[in-house]
Amino acid sequence: MRSLRALWIRFRGLFATSRATSEISAELESHLQMHIDDNLRSGMQAEEARRQALIQLGGLEQTRQTVRERSTLPWFEYLVQDLRFAVRQLRKTPAFTAVVIATLALGIGVNTALFSIVNTVLLHPIALPHPGELVSVDASKPNFEHGSISYPNFRDWQQQNHSFSGLAVYRHIGFVMTGRGESQRVRGNYVSSSFLPLLGVKPVLGRLFAPDEDEIGRAPIVMLGAGFWARKFGSDPGILGHSITLDGSDYTVIGIIPASFDLAFGDFLAEDVYLPIGQWPTQALKLRGAGLGIHGVARLKPGVTLAQARADMNAVSAHLAATYPADDHDLRANIMPLRDMVVGDLQSVLFVLLAAVAFVLLIACANVANLLLARSTVRAQEFGVRLALGASRHRIVRQVLTESTLLALAGGTLGLGLAAWGTRAAVSLAPGALPRAAQIHLSPVVLGLTFLISFAVGILFGLFPALAITLRAPQNTLREGGRTVHGSRHRTQDSLVVFEVAAAVVLLAGAGLMIRSLAGLSHTDPGFEPKGVLWFSVATPNSPAIDNPVGARAYLRQVDQQIRTVPGVSAVSQIGGGIPLTGDDDEELFWLQNEPKPAAENDMHWALLYLVEPDYMKVMHISLVRGRFFTDSDREDAPHVVVIDEDLAHQFFGNANPIGQVVNLTNPDDTQATVVGVVHHVLHWGLDNEAGSPLHAQIYLPIGQLNGWQLVSTTGIFSDILVRSDRPATIFPDIQRALRRMNGTQVAWRPKTMDQVIADTLAARRFSVMLLAAFAALALLLASVGLYGVISYLVGQRTREMAIRMALGANRGNVLLWVLKRGVALAGIGIVAGSLAALLVTRLMASVSLEKSSIIYGVPPWDPLTMATVIVVLMGVALLACYVPARRAASVDPMRALRAE
């Protein structure tokens, strides 16, 4: 404590030196006078009294110095001196300083930004207690790896497993909320009571669902997400105990879920409202064979491994399959770590980006190393002179160290700003592609680490050359006059540049291939014309007018008509079942006319189902291959018809004409329908991963021929609508107004153009392409700066040699050529080495996949066009980087250069 206090006072003393000095002087002066007074009193002569006092007291000036040092921090003052000197030195070479600082800032900045993203996305993707114990649980069925779990199976799994400390299910769902202002679309989840406790979510207000409150037939209750609670109710705690109306039914609010609950995996998304699963008003909830889109999540008991849990659940599934063979045969639990579900393919993509950014850092370090090496050679003479004049090695090393530190600090500070900006920019590039994107923040650990690396580079390449110089006899250094170059140092610089160029080739090749993949994908024909198509949803709560088939049909027809009246709408079709590329899918199960009806659903034929209206073709611009599409006369009372795609036609009818063939549909109940048309196949699963999905056959049914009761629901009517318009991006408010005019409780929401839908499917890919391209551009820039630096340095060192050459008759062209040749040779070696490395790296990249298809898609990893482009670009940039210093070399005035020596 005492020494701390003293240190503080001394530190303050740094800023009050002049006052302290005068005070000391006054004190010593008074001391001296008192001593003289005493000497006089003891009878000495005035002259003698003063002399004796001075002798006894020792040197006045020395004392003043000792006291001064004691009252401040001398080493700190030396540091300030060193810093001032370093700043002066660095300002003398602004280009060198700026390039080093910018290079360090770029290296530190991009690395910190990307590692910050990785830190959140890969290392902390789930903000819940003990995330390692969490697993996702799905029902694996022959056609679906991640199929839905029926409610009865969930209850049996819950009771019979021995591996989970908790097993829960959820079902994503939308509601129309009425009775509180304008009716509004609200998104939510049906969950089992175990869901929130299992994840470790605690209510911010009220309580969670009690264990048995999720059973069928219990009191209607609801929990609200804190965000929704704030938006809709101003975070009023008084809402507890009151009810809200969802789809026409009242639910009592019992608790609020914290806003920090931001889990997203599979099709679960933290949402506005949470209801007990037993509240789902569908009769199918009780059916063991029903596929209702219910999925599960569980927490492993402590110490239970994934393999043990899988074995345990296999036993449970086998038991159930034996008990309920009709519904449960071939069905088992599919257990995956929740982290894998949250992170998905991002892991491998981020690893690719990490590797790329590490290359950028290496190149940056090589650049800094090169510049410092060059500088130390130039300064050899300065150090030589100072050593010869008596400077200590210690002092010179300390000064070099100060300079390196200063550079690293400046680069680091700038890098910090760059990282902060870069992190935000990168995240905004990929809305939706990154889990927990809102939580991504600058990681101080990473910042410190990259900073340390660049600092180490500064020390390594700034200090060691300086040390080497101080170890040599000063006269040797002086004799060389800073002209002669050490062969070894030269080679180090050359190899650093070669490495930089090679690394840039690798990055450019990787980025080039990914850009080609993305470009190819964006031009993929999805089988329909997405431009001009708008997709949105409409819902209306139940009312007596629409709770019967006739009313429901009339209502839906009126919705179509209403939308058609909006100027700019050229075609409208409702769509049920699946919607291409949106992630929504539904399946029709069927069997052919010449086949007996299979006993189990899993033994039937499966096809992607689209329930549409006659105008669907006009909305989507899908081309008709044979026969006809639906017309308005394909009504409930007319013979049932279907339209199939080429894939289904080929798969089930081979080369036979499918028109007129009859298929048995399970939906509507065991109907026989005639194939009346064949349309072009439409990409359903995504532009790039159609091949990765098992189901390709597609079947279209007219909504007009559905059983009217299928349109009716106790919760009201919900419909997806596709519209073709010449202004899809701006037409939605007009449609909304038109629909509201028709019915005030009706809600239209979530407008999205098909172009946007397609862009979303490529979001993760676009994110990685843009980052990789940015990194490659940086690499190219840094490598060219490195090349420029080395050639400039070479020119600077050889000015005399070139002057002699020119004096002896070499013309400027020869000199220019000689310098360019050196640069091109370095770049050439780098390009060859880089190309070889790129062949390996891109092959590795090809094995990295994003949503089931490789990140290099549609181009071979050794794509000659990409490689040729990369080589040409790099050679061009290299030539440019060498040309500037070469011009300088050629414009040397031989006489002046020689005279200067």
Place this chain on the structure above:
Amino acid sequence: MVNQEENMGDKADVWQGTLAIMVLKTLETMGPQHGYGIARRIEQISGNLLSLNYGTLYPALLKLEQEGAIASEWGTSDNNRKAKFYRLTRVGRRQLEREARSWEEATAIVARFLSPAKEG
């Protein structure tokens, strides 16, 4: 820790560590005192065996002040000269007690070594 300043005559130099305890003790006995008075008093008590010059005394005073053991303010001396007066603080009083005790212990131990052996 012997002072590096050249010795004056045959007078012994003061060790830095012991100088602090002497300064503190002097201030305890005499009350507030200026640097010259402290130096004089120490020389007197030592029977003029010790000699103090500025180079020794003032850094020591500064150090004690920085550590909070003494405080200073400008005043007027007996013969009307402006001088800086030092006084003991509470911290300094405690430090004096502590150091006096450990000094006594240390000298007692050394004395036991140097006095003729009582056993064997």
